Amino acid sequence: MPSEVMVDVKGxxxxxxxxxxxxxxxxxxxxxxxxxxxxxxxxxKTTTIxxxxxxxxxxxxxxxxxxxxxxxxxxxxxxxxxxxxxSTSLFELLKVEETLHLYASFYPSHVDIEQLIEDxxxxxxxxxxxxGLSGGQKQRLAIALALIHDPKIVFLDExxxxxxxxxxxxxxxIVLRLKDRGKTVILSTHYMDEAHVLCDRIGIMDQGELIAxxxxxxxxxSLQSTSTVEFHLNNPPQEELFMKMEGVKEVSIKDTFxxxxxxxxxxxxxxxxxVATEHKLxxxxxxxxxxxxxxxxxxxxxxxxxxS
Ligand code: ATP
Numbered sequence: 001m002p003s004e005v006m007v008d009v010k011g012x013x014x015x016x017x018x019x020x021x022x023x024x025x026x027x028x029x030x031x032x033x034x035x036x037x038x039x040x041x042x043x044x045k046t047t048t049i050x051x052x053x054x055x056x057x058x059x060x061x062x063x064x065x066x067x068x069x070x071x072x073x074x075x076x077x078x079x080x081x082x083x084x085x086x087s088t089s090l091f092e093l094l095k096v097e098e099t100l101h102l103y104a105s106f107y108p109s110h111v112d113i114e115q116l117i118e119d120x121x122x123x124x125x126x127x128x129x130x131x132g133l134s135g136g137q138k139q140r141l142a143i144a145l146a147l148i149h150d151p152k153i154v155f156l157d158e159x160x161x162x163x164x165x166x167x168x169x170x171x172x173x174i175v176l177r178l179k180d181r182g183k184t185v186i187l188s189t190h191y192m193d194e195a196h197v198l199c200d201r202i203g204i205m206d207q208g209e210l211i212a213x214x215x216x217x218x219x220x221x222s223l224q225s226t227s228t229v230e231f232h233l234n235n236p237p238q239e240e241l242f243m244k245m246e247g248v249k250e251v252s253i254k255d256t257f258x259x260x261x262x263x264x265x266x267x268x269x270x271x272x273x274x275v276a277t278e279h280k281l282x283x284x285x286x287x288x289x290x291x292x293x294x295x296x297x298x299x300x301x302x303x304x305x306x307x308s
Pocket of ligand 1: 016019021039040041042043044045046047048158190
């Protein structure tokens with residue numbers, strides 16, 4: 001089946017005063033794809049989404065959604081998109097079902113509300129007031145509201161921020177089911193595990209720029225190292241010490257915390273023990289793990305996605 005471009009973004013720019021928040025972002029999303037914007041706080045993800053959904057006017061560039069130009073055809077764009085923003089304000093005193101009926105009344109046609117309640121796992125809560133819902137249930141209601149007019153493209157801005165692990169996983173299942181139903185999803189997140197599990201392709205954003213764009217697997221492969229060795233040392237070490245080690249491709253050091261990237265785990269571990277013994281370094285909390293999107297980000301920017 002030929003692919004159909006649902007979102008076409010070219011050279012998008014947004015400036016707040018003298019501050020350039022988004023610097024010429026470009027990407028395309030095909031029908032049925034889940035596309036993720038992954039980046040740390042302040043990377044420009046929300047600003048990008050807000051421009052795509054018509055909430056902020058781009059200073060430059062174009063965005064075409066399902067064939068409609070955001071700058072010139074915003075009313076048509078609004079008919080084909082559903083939006084859940086970080087700050088969706090709900091009417092706290094309304095019940096779940098009442099809220100859905102209210103929003104449905106804003107549109108000429110809407111999906112079956114019974115089915116939507118069921119799909120969003122809100123059946124038991126349908127007669128509860130919004131103010132009594134948990135964070136996860138409120139997010140699921142916010143997504144239900146974004147879906148009420150059966151949009152083609154769904155925007156989810158950091159949908160799981162602040163949720164507990166179980167609520168996050170429930171939401172992941174819901175997002176994956178949207179894809180099964182042929183929806184195109186654009187979501188932003190600063191959780192790399194979320195991006196990896198959900199997204200067909202990921203644009204990594206940093207300081208207003210898209211610094212990488214590919215499938216999660218290819219992004220991790222681009223590191224050319226399959227494993228990461230992490231440990232703390234008793235003293236801040238010198239980078240050169242580890243760069244020369246056999247089997248080590250890259251080194252990242254933050255104070256006493258060291259990360260070594262390698263394709264040859266056994267060789268890297270053996271040389272690490274040698275180096276540590278020779279230089280009288282004490283290794284603590286040694287861990288090995290598979291390389292992740294977080295490593296891709298560290299590799300590209302020298303910083304972590306989330307400061308811990
Ligand atoms: P977060 O995960 O914190 O929402 P983000 O990647 O979505 O981050 P944005 O909210 O788009 O990032 O912000 C990008 C940059 O623009 C940040 O430095 C932010 O402080 C700045 N910014 C956002 N909105 C405004 C505004 N209305 N006026 C001035 N600066 C703004």
